[in-house]
């Protein structure tokens with residue numbers, strides 16, 4: 001299958017399943033699930049070609065496992081990254097040591113002032129390795145990597161969650177826990 005089509009479909013799914021299902025008149029349930037038999041016709045109706053085979057390939061080959069099916073593949077959702085309000089029922093996880101956040105120099109003064117904020121998403125996104133953080137920051141320019149003392153944060157009462165695809169999530173990171 002054509003790589004370009006797979007990537008384009010992944011971007012389209014990120015958009016509708018995380019941010020804007022109404023664009024294709026799609027309803028997500030309160031846990032962020034879309035019915036596959038609604039997603040496919042609604043996509044086609046809005047001129048985005050989609051069938052079950054393509055959907056399966058996108059889910060299976062996605063580099064970050066961004067999407068997940070329920071057990072019988074009748075529903076699909078994004079594992080993280082939402083700006084719309086969905087309840088993912090994430091389980092709390094206790095981090096050990098440090099986590100990393102990739103950003104760019106232009107954001108540093110503001111982050112020093114207010115810490116890491118979730119901005120338009122539901123959580124602040126952190127990763128357990130620097131390489132991933134470099135990629136995340138690199139989406140916006142020359143990456144700057146911040147080191148977060150997640151273990152100390154958790155000991156002092158902050159909650160951490162791990163998405164189905166391995167992204168560490170928290171509500172905010174006050175600047176005192178960040179090594180710049």
Ligand code: HQG
Nearest residue numbers: 066081102103107110111114115116117119120121125136
């Ligand atoms: C910055 C991608 C100023 C923050 C990635 C980031 C990730 C602040 C931007 C996922 C700030 C928000 C999320 C503050 C945070 N002042 N700037 N106080 N606090 N920022 O896209 O973490 O490929 O919402 O540093 O891989 O970049 O789409 O968050 O630059 O996992 O699956 O505000 O998106 O995943 O940007 O990326 P985002 P992010 P996907």
